[in-house]
Amino acid sequence: xxxxxxxxxxxxxxxxxxxxxxxxxxxxxxxxxxxxxxxxxxxxxxxxxxxxxxxxxxxxxxxxxxxxxxxxxxxxxxxxxxxxxxxxxxxxxxxxxxxxxxxxxxxxxxxxxxxxxxxxxxxxxxxxxxxxxxxxxxxxxxxxxxxxxxxxxxxxxxxxxxxxxxxxxxxxxxxxxxxxxxxxxxxxx
Ligand code: PRP
Numbered sequence: 001x002x003x004x005x006x007x008x009x010x011x012x013x014x015x016x017x018x019x020x021x022x023x024x025x026x027x028x029x030x031x032x033x034x035x036x037x038x039x040x041x042x043x044x045x046x047x048x049x050x051x052x053x054x055x056x057x058x059x060x061x062x063x064x065x066x067x068x069x070x071x072x073x074x075x076x077x078x079x080x081x082x083x084x085x086x087x088x089x090x091x092x093x094x095x096x097x098x099x100x101x102x103x104x105x106x107x108x109x110x111x112x113x114x115x116x117x118x119x120x121x122x123x124x125x126x127x128x129x130x131x132x133x134x135x136x137x138x139x140x141x142x143x144x145x146x147x148x149x150x151x152x153x154x155x156x157x158x159x160x161x162x163x164x165x166x167x168x169x170x171x172x173x174x175x176x177x178x179x180x181x182x183x184x185x186x187x188x189x
Pocket of ligand 1 (some may be wrong): 055079111113114118168
């Protein structure tokens with residue numbers, strides 16, 4: 001779990017944004033996750049399913065950190081009433097291209113927050129009877145959970161902070177920041 005000290009020690013870059021995890025810290029953790037996933041697969045093939053759009057950079061890096069025969073697929077979801085908070089029902093707006101029956105599936109997410117998205121996707125994917133279904137989430141906010149779901153591989157467990165960069169956005173911006181940064185709270189009117 002992230003300590004308060006870690007946040008205070010974070011450096012300031014990107015037009016005054018506070019960096020929570022640097023690109024090097026992310027790269028090191030992704031390499032460890034890739035090594036663990038490789039070990040767990042024991043030489044078997046893998047289908048990596050990225051959840052658009054936020055997971056795209058993480059999937060690209062994680063895919064190069066796993067040493068297995070891997071293919072990619074992508075889904076996209078939307079949930080109603082999303083601002084800085086996620087809430088409400090999840091809807092599938094882009095389905096898988098290929099069936100996953102009998103395959104080793106790894107769902108790749110940038111962040112596990114309320115768990116609504118991954119609970120919905122897990123249920124959906126299990127209906128197709130994959131051989132295995134695991135979840136990799138770069139960030140996990142366990143304090144926000146509304147649905148009982150855990151990732152099999154977690155990069156960093158964090159408190160309830162609004163994070164941007166490395167795929168994560170605020171109003172679609174900042175996804176291309178190479179570091180994970182904190183979104184400053186909006187000043188009062
Ligand atoms: C984010 C994130 C997860 C989801 C997690 O996606 O990428 O998919 O929210 O939240 P939850 O656990 O509360 O369901 P978002 O819907 O913001 O779309 P994006 O990936 O396109 O930014």
